[in-house]
Amino acid sequence: MVHAFEMKNRFIAYDSESCALHELDEMAYGVLCKFIAADGQTPDISVFEELASAKNYDLQDLLECRDDFSVLIAQGGLFTPGRDVGIEALYPEAPVIKAMCLHICHDCNLRCTYCFAGTGDFGTGKRSMLDVETGKRAIDFLIASSRGRHHLDVDFFGGEPLMNWPVVVALTEYCEEMSKKTGKEIRLTITTNALLLDAEKSAFINQHMKNCVLSLDGRPEVHDRMRPGIGGKGSYEAVSGRIRAFLDVRNSDESLYHEHYVRGTYTRNNLDFSKDVIHMAEVLGARHISVEPVVAEDGAGYEIRMEDLPQIEKEYEDLAEYILMTRKTNDPVQFFHFIMDMQGGPCVYKRLKGCGVGAEYCAVTPDGDIYPCHQFAGDASFRMGNVRDLDDLLDESGNLLPGKKAEDILNPEVHDKFIERLMPKKEACKTCFARYNCGGGCAANSLHATGSLDGMYEVSCRLAKKRLECSLWLAVAGQDA
Amino acid sequence: MKHIKTIQTACVKTPASGKACGECQTSCQSACKTSCTVANQKCESDR
Numbered sequence: 001m002v003h004a005f006e007m008k009n010r011f012i013a014y015d016s017e018s019c020a021l022h023e024l025d026e027m028a029y030g031v032l033c034k035f036i037a038a039d040g041q042t043p044d045i046s047v048f049e050e051l052a053s054a055k056n057y058d059l060q061d062l063l064e065c066r067d068d069f070s071v072l073i074a075q076g077g078l079f080t081p082g083r084d085v086g087i088e089a090l091y092p093e094a095p096v097i098k099a100m101c102l103h104i105c106h107d108c109n110l111r112c113t114y115c116f117a118g119t120g121d122f123g124t125g126k127r128s129m130l131d132v133e134t135g136k137r138a139i140d141f142l143i144a145s146s147r148g149r150h151h152l153d154v155d156f157f158g159g160e161p162l163m164n165w166p167v168v169v170a171l172t173e174y175c176e177e178m179s180k181k182t183g184k185e186i187r188l189t190i191t192t193n194a195l196l197l198d199a200e201k202s203a204f205i206n207q208h209m210k211n212c213v214l215s216l217d218g219r220p221e222v223h224d225r226m227r228p229g230i231g232g233k234g235s236y237e238a239v240s241g242r243i244r245a246f247l248d249v250r251n252s253d254e255s256l257y258h259e260h261y262v263r264g265t266y267t268r269n270n271l272d273f274s275k276d277v278i279h280m281a282e283v284l285g286a287r288h289i290s291v292e293p294v295v296a297e298d299g300a301g302y303e304i305r306m307e308d309l310p311q312i313e314k315e316y317e318d319l320a321e322y323i324l325m326t327r328k329t330n331d332p333v334q335f336f337h338f339i340m341d342m343q344g345g346p347c348v349y350k351r352l353k354g355c356g357v358g359a360e361y362c363a364v365t366p367d368g369d370i371y372p373c374h375q376f377a378g379d380a381s382f383r384m385g386n387v388r389d390l391d392d393l394l395d396e397s398g399n400l401l402p403g404k405k406a407e408d409i410l411n412p413e414v415h416d417k418f419i420e421r422l423m424p425k426k427e428a429c430k431t432c433f434a435r436y437n438c439g440g441g442c443a444a445n446s447l448h449a450t451g452s453l454d455g456m457y458e459v460s461c462r463l464a465k466k467r468l469e470c471s472l473w474l475a476v477a478g479q480d481a
Numbered sequence: 482m483k484h485i486k487t488i489q490t491a492c493v494k495t496p497a498s499g500k501a502c503g504e505c506q507t508s509c510q511s512a513c514k515t516s517c518t519v520a521n522q523k524c525e526s527d528r
Contacts, residue, residue, distance in 0.1 A: 018490075018492065019489065019492045019493045020487070020490055020492065021488040022485055022487050022488060023485075024484060024485055025485075027484055031484075061483075064483070065484045065485070068482040068484065069485070075490075077490060080491065088500070089499060089501065090500075090501050092501065098503065099507040116515065151505075151525055153506055153507060187506070211511065213511075263512045263514070288512075290512035292514065292516050336511065336513075336521065337518045337521070339521035341521075341523070342488070342492060345520055345523070345524060346519060346524050347493075347494040347495065347496050347501070347524060348495050349496070350501065351493070351520060353501065355508045355509055355513070355519065356507045360503065360507060374509070375515070437519070438519065439517060441516075442513075442515065442516050444515075445515070445516065445517075460516065464516075475488055475489065476488055
């Protein structure tokens with residue numbers, strides 16, 4: 001479908017099926033709107049006569065513009081027909097779990113008000129640490145389930161993983177050992193609140209972790225309001241210096257990994273969150289930033305409400321302007337949701353599959369329980385299995401017994417819900433211009449907001465659409481000399 | 482075209498194999514964790 005919109009005095013047309021992008025003048029925008037109203041067919045000449053009269057356009061000019069659009073449509077640059085993609089194209093050899101969020105501990109040294117993990121224990125009332133043996137079993141499960149996939153991903157997550165640092169080190173070494181043994185590339189990420197991020201841990205992370213996600217919400221007063229320590233005191237002062245020191249090394253030493261994100265959460269307490277992104281960039285030196293809308297129940301007080309959306313949408317536009325300004329320097333800032341490789345990026349199948357929750361991605365808790373992702377951890381109805389059950393499928397050398405598959409330990413009643421959860425089946429997505437950008441959105445958010453994994457969570461959809469518009473605007477505005 | 486400037490022609494890749502290779506990173510591995518953007522992920526076959 002074609003999405004035509006105006007943003008910051010620019011008229012933009014985006015063909016969602018082909019991802020072709022065009023900048024229009026106001027007259028062409030008006031002409032395209034007539035094509036859209038006619039479902040991509042050439043409107044009757046009377047439509048253009050009315051438009052010429054209403055807007056005082058030259059009719060001949062309008063008709064030339066109409067013909068230009070007809071050429072673009074014939075070339076496949078607008079109104080490209082939708083694809084009919086089946087599950088066999090998305091998962092040719094059945095879904096293969098090859099990415100894992102590994103919960104190093106279910107405990108945390110902060111008490112963030114909005115924490116979806118229940119300040120560390122995931123609502124279980126039990127704070128716990130992953131042990132090395134269970135962690136190794138989780139890695140074994142990932143390798144065994146990944147079949148022919150070469151690239152595997154593991155995110156050391158929590159709670160706060162630095163609270164269980166010896167296990168992080170041991171499992172990093174195990175991943176590197178298993179990489180050599182199996183020939184697979186296991187890429188490591190760690191997500192941390194940085195409170196325990198000292199020089200020794202920083203050096204280890206920079207040497208071994210492809211990506212590091214550092215949690216910080218932005219300006220001191222914003223951060224401290226939602227991210228207090230155990231005693232209730234704000235944590236900005238303690239973590240900001242550690243993050244700055246960490247980034248100084250990670251950004252400058254060519255021999256180390258560079259990828260990082262300073263990642264924050266915004267709530268209705270800071271709907272002016274573009275200022276927080278700017279703070280992260282200019283005060284802390286972050287060059288890769290993500291801020292996400294809070295996940296919160298109605299009545300929490302800080303939840304994003306429908307009436308907040310116009311202000312948030314404007315805020316994303318302001319943020320896009322800032323990102324554009326930095327792109328014109330030799331030290332650009334990347335905002336995660338605005339990144340768009342117009343000539344590359346993922347293939348159509350990746351765009352349709354979405355995040356892979358429960359089908360290509362899973363989370364493992366300190367008890368070894370497997371969930372579709374970190375946001376489902378602790379919800380017994382979504383428990384998919386336990387990595388320790390893998391022992392029953394392995395021989396003495398650690399290889400799968402003949403005829404056995406790693407996914408045999410998964411509960412098919414839960415697993416199948418996520419295999420079947422393909423974006424093209426969602427009614428709301430079929431007519432959405434952003435469907436190749438968000439892959440159908442976050443299943444956990446849909447469940448929490450609507451009671452269904454495939455429910456339409458309107459707040460999330462509106463924000464995904466606005467973020468895509470901003471990405472497209474950046475692609476257009478970035479062409480200016 | 483006087484009134485239209487094409488910034489990007491059709492560019493969504495459809496692999497010749499007609500199926501997903503499944504090698505790319507999951508979005509929550511980058512920074513998402515509570516929302517979902519997939520179009521910003523890199524294609525492993527482009528690296």
